Amino acid sequence: MLALLLTLAMVAAACGSDDESVAPATTAAPATTAASSGGVPGLVEEGKLIVVTTGNFPPFTAIDPDSGEVVGYTIDIARSVAERLGLELVTPTVDWVNELEGLAQGLYDIADSGIWPTAKRQESFLFSRPMTSTGIVAQVRAADAGGPGFADMTGMKAGGIQGSSQEAYMLENADALGYESYSGFAGAGEALTALKQGRVDALSQDTLVAGFASVNDPELAVAGPTVLAHPLSLAFQLGQEAKRDAVNAALDAMIADGTLAELQKKWFNTCIPVPDHNNQEEPYTTMPAGDCGPAVTAASTGGVPGLVEEGKLIVVTTG
Structure with missing residues (x-):
């Protein structure tokens, strides 16, 4: 399915x-x-x-x-x-x-x-x-898996879905991201086709949707960090x-x-942290019961409580 x-x-x-x-x-x-x-x-x-x-x-x-x-x-x-x-x-x-x-x-x-x-x-x-x-992540061609994603888009042709939150992230952070050009697409099908054809080098995509697509299509992958985790x-x-x-x-x-x-x-194919409420700041603390286990452990460095591993912010994706 x-x-x-x-x-x-x-x-x-x-x-x-x-x-x-x-x-x-x-x-x-x-x-x-x-x-x-x-x-x-x-x-x-x-x-x-x-x-x-x-x-x-x-x-x-x-x-x-x-x-x-x-x-x-x-x-x-x-x-x-x-x-x-x-x-x-x-x-x-x-x-x-x-x-x-x-x-x-x-x-x-x-x-x-x-x-x-x-x-x-x-x-x-x-x-x-x-x-x-979920969050926002760069979707790329499989050959570019392991790349920097949003961490370094210098010279890249970027794309996203018109009117989406992912597009807003790209446009609002254009100078910091450093991409060469941006193209908006009417829908996911058009955007993924443009990516596969090389008309864009990376798409700004929902993390779970990008991971799902990458798992099921050998031509696709995710790259770089997940940003703007949100409920x-x-x-x-x-x-x-x-x-x-x-x-x-x-x-x-x-x-x-x-x-x-x-x-x-x-x-x-995994369990994902669930925020306690819609306006909660990261890190998220609620995890479904059962095989997922607890979302938090002891207090951690840097004044950030409840990190799974001290000194690290672990953001889960399906990718």
Whole structure:
């Protein structure tokens, strides 16, 4: 299934989870507030949890062409949440802009494409507690694996997805990064094709997505450090705090009983630190229970508490 999802990633039209374009929350119609199964208030349709995704952002969400069903890490999380709340899961797919616009208009209960709850987005939406963490990394051709990545981009032709947080990082740090030129692409498929063809030397990419692509495509690799570690969360319409709190309780239970750890291993082949909350600074401290083990040990040098290994900041990736 992982190879199948990579194929979907190559033809995806947009890197949905990181586009900052959202509909103003002030224009949104309120979601239905009728009482529902499991005591969850504010559901759009009674007895159902409607979770919208783009279906084109593997390994978080993708369409299985054989079954036509939506699959992925965030889909499995949504399925477990719905089961714990006694609700039927419904998973429509739309493009990224319509995902958040539809959520703001009350068409869906949750938007779930691996969304970074930036300060800007928190002005327009509510967010759940984090469900994983990721970062930004340089995706390169396999021949350039082991290169410096963001540490030294002198003379490189760089690229990224238009409107994404990864693009914002490149443009805001152009002088420090030192790349020769930057090209924005409409979607992941176009960007990866440009990389393979040599039209760009490196892409600014979500760490988990880049690692997933590299594991499943021998032409791709990651290089250099991961930067800007950040949480990924589920998004809700403003004013739906009670619904958000019910989902948070389910997510907390998934961390406590090891379910989240199992899903991370299924999709990423490893366990990844989960921030305690959306505005937490690094290093992250919460780790799913079970085989993942604790995220922190003793206090460490440099005034940074809880490092796994003294004197080092270890940032995990799938690469």
